[in-house]
Amino acid sequence: MSRGQRDFLIWVATFLVMLAICIPGLWVVLSAFRPNGEILTKPAVWIPRDLSFDNFRAIFGLGDNVVGIPVGSYFWNSAVISVTSTVVAVTIGMSGGYAFARYRFPGKSSAFLWLMLSRTVPGIALSLPLFILWSWTGLIDTKLGVIIVYTAINVPFTIWLTEGFFRQVPRDLSEAAQIDGCTPWQAFWKVEFPLAKSGIASAAIFAFLTSWNEYALASQLTRSTDSKTLPVGLMDFTAQFTIDWAGMSAMAVIIIIPALILTFLVQKHLIAGLTFGGVKG
């Protein structure tokens, strides 16, 4: 097989895999701009005939057929919950990662292992106990309740990711900074934090996306417009006998866009973070 042929085959294979990955996404985006009738036609209509923003108008209650879903509230809930839990998780996780990277303490390695093991429990398995606990404590159907759960989910991963980055920052640097006149606190912010920045940014974006997209637990713990998040809100489009696929798709697009924008904004850090291109001596 010549080199050209092989390259060609690789391209074809890559294309097919990408197609498989992208088509559902594309289909959702496409459906967001089509009326329900066209979406449900059999055989499927691949080339859209009738594109419009009607579905979005409907969601925001501007069109002729008002769907009447409090999308604004859901968006606000999602934003508050995701941002807060991300900030808290990154703050705690970064401190934890730093401690694991820098200090020796009894039980360190088993503590680290347990943190990682907590990730092996599927979140949904915790939903019943959580539901009961949260009902007792009155946290059910509150943003705070969801924030606490998401923070707990995100902390171990943040610790794990930032620990690797802090470990790459030589201890000498903080010491040099302290000799140069910094307090340990200043040394951290002026030297160690900037050097681990890409790892922290990666951890933050992962935490945010996890919170933003989480459905299973949120669907158990929220029920009113006070706390329902966007993914949970998707279910509002299902009625007893019908599903408003068009509205749902439009809503899905609304969910995707902020995540997409955010990811693009920090992608430079994300790439640096994922390739662990931390510090060079």
Add this chain to the structure above:
Amino acid sequence: MAEVSLRKVIKRYGQMEVVHGIDLEIAHNEFVVLVGPSGCGKSTTLRMIAGLEEISDGEIAIGGKVVNRLPPRQRNISMVFQNYALYPHMTVRENLGFSLKIAGKAREEIDRAADEAAQILGLTPYMDRTPGELSGGQRQRVAMGRAIVRHPDVFLFDEPLSNLDAKLRSQMRIEIKKLHQTVATTVVYVTHDQVEAMTLADRIVIMRDGHIVQTGTPLDVFERPVNTFVATFIGSPAMNLVDGMAEGGAIRLSDNVRVPLPHGFAALAEGQRVTFGFRADNLMPLGHGLAETGEVATLELPVSLAEPLGAETLLLAEIAGKEVQAKMMHPRPVSPGEVLKFQLALDYCHLFDAESGVRLERKRDHGTD
């Protein structure tokens, strides 16, 4: 004025004591080198002076003020780390100016100080590069520059040259020496390289297993090592040590090698076991040495290996089955196995107690000498 005093300084890590009560007085502007084998506690001692490591017991004073409880930033010291510890995310200029920036100095003043340091160290063309874009020698210079901009009371160096190649190392050694002359400051310098120690130091402190073994000027420790450890540690090639026994006014090194007792050792008891030490420079083949005055012993020794170095040849000879090094000036070819007549300058020989390795001092037998 910044003299540094260590008084009974002890360092423990948990149960393990690694520095055992060190006493050391370092004068203002003195260049002191801590030297010793790996793991002897040099870095630990230096880091305790810097305040990066707490001291478990004892007292450290800088400029007469006890600093035991002061954090590094309040000790007015600078430190150059073995791997430089430059801030990778800052340019050379920012690295140099960092300490002044933290101290809240004005922008112009920071720039002036950075430029001045760069001038001294030849870093001016690299000011806008980051450390990642510099060679090892240049990074080393930035590390030194960062130390000098602050005009500290004390400079601390922890093996600053060990990551450089041999040529650069000797070059930087000279620069450090010059630097000390330009910016007169107290220096504590850690190395395990005895050549560095000899060339740089006003005073050498030789450490071993957390103890100070000997303190003195480079010549002191070279000429009068307190024990066999110092004797072999200082000087290159290492001092030859051969076990022997005092016997009939001589030292018997083997059945057929006897050396007359050097001057001043007449009091040695018959049968006392000693370690006899001499340097390669003091054992030379007859006619291939420097004109030596003083007591000379003549030995016939087989040569097992000759290492020509140009101006001189290093010879491996054998005494009592033990290899000793000798030097041959104005060399001629020597074949292995050849037996040569050597001259040994007794005035430069050392005797150590065979058990403890402690130096035996010469006694003045006749009052005037």
